[in-house]
Amino acid sequence: EIVLTQSPATLSLSPGERATLSCRASQSVSSYLAWYQQKPGQAPSLLIYDASKRATGIPARFSGSGSGTDFTLTISSLEPEDFAVYYCQQRSNSLTFGGGTKVEIK
Amino acid sequence: EVQLVESGGGLVKPGGSLRLSCAASGFTFSNVWMNWVRQAPGKGLEWVGRIKTKDVGGTKDYAAPLRGRFTISRDDSKSTVFLQMNSLQTEDTGVYYCSTDYFAGFLGSWGQGTLVTVSS
Numbered sequence: 623e624i625v626l627t628q629s630p631a632t633l634s635l636s637p638g639e640r641a642t643l644s645c646r647a648s649q650s651v652s653s654y655l656a657w658y659q660q661k662p663g664q665a666p667s668l669l670i671y672d673a674s675k676r677a678t679g680i681p682a683r684f685s686g687s688g689s690g691t692d693f694t695l696t697i698s699s700l701e702p703e704d705f706a707v708y709y710c711q712q713r714s715n716s717l718t719f720g721g722g723t724k725v726e727i728k
Numbered sequence: 729e730v731q732l733v734e735s736g737g738g739l740v741k742p743g744g745s746l747r748l749s750c751a752a753s754g755f756t757f758s759n760v761w762m763n764w765v766r767q768a769p770g771k772g773l774e775w776v777g778r779i780k781t782k783d784v785g786g787t788k789d790y791a792a793p794l795r796g797r798f799t800i801s802r803d804d805s806k807s808t809v810f811l812q813m814n815s816l817q818t819e820d821t822g823v824y825y826c827s828t829d830y831f832a833g834f835l836g837s838w839g840q841g842t843l844v845t846v847s848s
Contacts (some may be wrong), residue, residue: 623792656834658773665825665838666765666773672831705799709773713833716789717763 624648626670626710626720634728643723644711650690654714657686657695658671661706662720669708670695730754730837732826737842740816744846748811750826750839757807758782761829764800764811767841768822776800778829779809816846 625648635641645655645689653673659668668677673693683698688710705727710720734747750762764776769786778791779800788800809826823841830836 658835660773665841666835667831667838668834668836671834675745675838677830711773711775711834715796716791717778719773719775722772 623713624715624718626649626712626718628708628720628723630712630723631721633727634725634726637700637702639700640654641700641704641725643694643695643697643708643725645688645693645695645720646678647691647693647712651712651714653680653689654712655686655688655691655693655713657684658709658711659706660709666709684685697725731773732828732837732839732841734824734826737824737844739845739847741848742802742817742846744816745812745814745845746816748810748813748824748826748842748844752807752809752826752828755828755848757805761832761837762800762802762809763769763827763829763835764809765825765827765835766820766821766822766844771822776811776824784844811845816844818846820844821846 627646630642655673657670660666674686707722707724709722731753733751761780763778780787802809825841827835827838
């Protein structure tokens with residue numbers, strides 16, 4: 623099973639700041655990685671797929687990068703609605719999720 | 729607009745069974761692979777499994793730890809996917825989401841989830 627490790631577990635930032643979230647895979651997943659956002663009491667929603675492609679309707683402040691084992695989700699300037707939990711997920715070998723990063727208001 | 733509505737959750741005793749349903753609308757259901765994902769209270773996401781479309785054999789894949797206890801099926805005439813869960817354990821407690829496949833392994837649209845509680 624491919625294990626995805628996300629860091630940090632919690633990121634405390636202020637609106638307008640830049641957020642950088644990391645996801646590391648236990649073995650190469652090529653570019654078969656996605657990022658999801660989950661707000662309290664809601665289902666997750668797809669932000670980024672294939673490591674760097676934004677899903678339909680996702681604002682340009684969200685960007686993804688990386689390949690192989692190291693990936694990054696960047697939110698260029700945090701909006702109030704961006705404070706949430708973010709998960710990475712790979713589809714290279716079955717499907718697995720990372721443990722999540724909570725982006726909280728500082 | 730894609731809509732996914734899960735139902736069938738509730739309280740069940742350890743060792744019991746439960747069948748969840750997910751009714752889909754807003755897209756051609758028979759053309760889309762479907763997934764189940766679960767989330768224990770206060771925890772992260774765990775993929776349960778998926779069922780592919782009939783044109784590629786309707787293949788079912790499951791997360792290794794759940795294989796043998798959980799079974800996914802679909803009824804394209806009713807645009808519904810099912811999750812049959814047997815020999816339920818307390819650690820199966822959580823919210824169960826259905827979702828559409830997106831590019832062969834990502835998860836596009838999600839339902840609102842249905843809560844399963846396994847407790848004596």
